[in-house]
Amino acid sequence: MMNNFFKHLVKALIAAIRFVMVFLSEAVKLLASSARTKPANDELNNSFRGGVMNHRTGKFDDGSDPAGWYERD
Numbered sequence: 001m002m003n004n005f006f007k008h009l010v011k012a013l014i015a016a017i018r019f020v021m022v023f024l025s026e027a028v029k030l031l032a033s034s035a036r037t038k039p040a041n042d043e044l045n046n047s048f049r050g051g052v053m054n055h056r057t058g059k060f061d062d063g064s065d066p067a068g069w070y071e072r073d
Contacts, residue, residue, distance in 0.1 A: 051063065052070050053070065054068040054069070054070060055068075055069050055070065055071075056068045056069050
């Protein structure tokens, strides 16, 4: 009788460990899928192309922002 109890206990522990491992694996997949892999607004590409530094936004652009300021005071 005691031997049967330990068999069921081991099976339950293995099932619990498997559940936790699958849960953690799916959580990591979910977090990794929502990670951003590109800079927002193509910031990197704009800095390679050049342009004029818009000090209002802190980015390079073509100088056509009506509210932007392009020279330091």
